[in-house]
Amino acid sequence: xxxxxxxxxxxxxxxxxxxxxxxxxxxxxxxxxxxxxxxxxxxxxxxxxxxxxxxxxxxxxxxxxxxxxxxxxxxxxxxxxxxxxxxxxxxxxxxxxxxxxxxxxxxxxxxxxxxxxxxxxxxxxxxxxxxxxxxxxxxxxxxxx
Ligand code: RB5
Numbered sequence: 001x002x003x004x005x006x007x008x009x010x011x012x013x014x015x016x017x018x019x020x021x022x023x024x025x026x027x028x029x030x031x032x033x034x035x036x037x038x039x040x041x042x043x044x045x046x047x048x049x050x051x052x053x054x055x056x057x058x059x060x061x062x063x064x065x066x067x068x069x070x071x072x073x074x075x076x077x078x079x080x081x082x083x084x085x086x087x088x089x090x091x092x093x094x095x096x097x098x099x100x101x102x103x104x105x106x107x108x109x110x111x112x113x114x115x116x117x118x119x120x121x122x123x124x125x126x127x128x129x130x131x132x133x134x135x136x137x138x139x140x141x142x143x144x145x
Contacts, residue, residue: 002028003124004058006045006071007108011064012037014108014116018062021117027124030058046074050081053102061103062120068107075103079144082137087111089122096126100137 003022007015012034022029032048034040042065049061061083063071068085075083083103084095087110095101104123106116 001059002030002057004030004032004049004052004061005064006032006049006061007034007064008042008045008066008071009034009037009039010042010066011071011106011108014106014113015062015064017113018064018117018120022120042070043074046071046083047078049103050075050078050083054078054080059102060124063103063105064108064116065105066107066109068105068110072103072105075105080141082140086119086123088115089118092119092122093126096123097129098133098136099140100128100133 005015005019019029019031030052033045046063049063052058053061063075065071072083072085075081081103082099082101083105084101085105086092086095092104
């Protein structure tokens with residue numbers, strides 16, 4: 001499974017760490033930028049990751065900016081994206097189990113690298129639980145239309 005990653009300058013250093021760790025564990029990673037700490041605009045990278053997920057090229061995405069807020073707002077503008085801003089492991093697990101989030105957003109200025117990594121692990125290690133949640137995700141999809 002290939003995972004799309006994106007950040008702005010605020011998330012660039014943390015993205016590097018997450019990309020390295022995912023790669024060293026054997027995950028296929030598509031690093032869609034940014035590729036330096038020069039100032040950029042987060043909606044550009046949210047759009048790239050969201051499109052990689054919607055196209056099916058990547059199974060899920062991880063977006064990192066200063067707070068994770070801009071990235072999550074931007075990604076959720078794309079039809080079919082369920083992006084969850086996660087600052088703790090429980091939320092990351094629930095984002096997958098209940099909301100079937102296809103992107104998580106993390107704030108590099110609010111979440112330290114070790115917690116950020118634990119959030120990524122919690123999300124990737126969880127499965128959508130279906131059942132009652134299927135109908136709710138369907139309702140989310142209807143809101144897209
Ligand atoms: C960039 O300074 C900052 O606004 C951005 O990284 C993010 O926090 C936006 O939500």
